[in-house]
Amino acid sequence: MAAMPQDARAAGLSAAFRDAFAGHPAGVAVVTAAGPDGPAGITASSVISVSAAPPVLAFSVAGGSASGAAILAGAGLAVHLLTAANRGLAELFAAPGSRRFGLDMDWYTAPTGEPIIRGVGTVLRCRPVGRMPAGTGTVLAARVHEVLDGGSCAPPLLYRRRTYYALEAWSALRGRGGPHR
Numbered sequence: 001m002a003a004m005p006q007d008a009r010a011a012g013l014s015a016a017f018r019d020a021f022a023g024h025p026a027g028v029a030v031v032t033a034a035g036p037d038g039p040a041g042i043t044a045s046s047v048i049s050v051s052a053a054p055p056v057l058a059f060s061v062a063g064g065s066a067s068g069a070a071i072l073a074g075a076g077l078a079v080h081l082l083t084a085a086n087r088g089l090a091e092l093f094a095a096p097g098s099r100r101f102g103l104d105m106d107w108y109t110a111p112t113g114e115p116i117i118r119g120v121g122t123v124l125r126c127r128p129v130g131r132m133p134a135g136t137g138t139v140l141a142a143r144v145h146e147v148l149d150g151g152s153c154a155p156p157l158l159y160r161r162r163t164y165y166a167l168e169a170w171s172a173l174r175g176r177g178g179p180h181r
Helices: 006-022 066-073 084-094
Strands: 029-035 038-044 048-052 055-062 077-081 107-109 115-117 122-134 137-149 157-160 163-166
Touching (some): 029 055, 029 066, 029 084, 029 115, 038 055, 038 066, 055 122, 077 115, 077 137, 084 157, 084 163
Antiparallel strands (some): 029 038, 077 122, 107 115, 157 163
16 A cells, blocks of 8 residues: 655645544633724634733634734733623624724723723633744743723633634533543
8 A cells, every 4th residue: 555645644634633632522711902003812622721820821823814923022911701692792802903992892902001891700800921933823821910800700712623612511521620630
């Protein structure tokens, strides 16, 4: 049997990788920063907690968009953890070329410049601490310096297989919860 060409193996591995993560649900966030042309923002389903002490998070930014470039260059960031009621925000900030931060959006500028959207679950105000090229994007790590709780107990917004979901029913599995570290 002839060996598969390297390009075909790489393409097959990339497709299998994309499919594996498409089936893995992720929380949805909108990340905002002050950009050279005004406020900028992106939808991210890659936000992860890295450390609790000090509080550090990370997320990936795809290359090529003006909004992504503004996020990567920003001195301050706001990571908005979305609830099921925020699906429209997630869709707006995911659509290339969409008009964001219009008059119909409830937002303000923090004293340090980053745009803060009201009506979301929680907002984490951050300062970038590291950027690492990774494939076609960049992983950005940021230290959290303020947590603004929106006071919402609404179910979180999840993303899986290109569809948004609300985690309506909270069901705890038996035993001690949470990942082991």
